[in-house]
Amino acid sequence: MSILKVARMGHPVLRTRARELERAELKDAAVQALIDDMIDTMHEYHGVGLAAPQIHSGLRIFVAAIAPEDEEPLPPDAAPLVFINPVITPVVSELVEDWEGCLSIPDIRGRVPRAREIRLRGLNRDGERLDMMLRDFPARVAQHETDHLDGILFFDRMRTFESLTFPDEYSRYHAKD
Ligand SMILES: [Zn+2]
Secondary structure (H helix, E strand, O other): OOOOOOOOOOOHHHHOOOEOOOHHHHHOHHHHHHHHHHHHHHHHOOOOEEEHHHHOOOEOEEEEOOOOOOOOOOOOOOOOEEEEEEEEEEOOOOEEEEEEEEOOEEEEEEEEEEEOEEEEEEEOOOOOEEEEEEEHHHHHHHHHHHHHHOOOOHHHHOOOOOOOEOHHHHHHHHOOO
């Protein structure tokens, strides 16, 4: 397993639509190794989620340290969620705004509107169907990561850039929001 280089904003791979995987491709040792490396890379950089384009791969895969019922990120020793070919359907039209950051946009946070509740479908790394309802924090993470697979960054979703903030200023002025 290895730590991979994370693509930063400006790299074209972050603006390119990733492709679906065939279920048979999940039997490929290289794909499984890629998923393990994505998990290691996410943990190394203290991310809550990581999508394949962020490590220069054009496949529809994301990993996320989330659990459907949890408002907090999973600890690093818990197995993260691995989603292949994720498809999101908003359950209600209600949007909620909250803070996001991105390993591909280091040291900047901003407030992003997202659907409060979604249905998330796809495959796990063994090719089995996943189908879950997510609300609030895990729903936000899943939307952020799935956006990466369509070449969308969180800046694109912001209503205004007024909230853009560096980490020190975030801690000082906004952490309790
Ligand atoms: Zn991101």
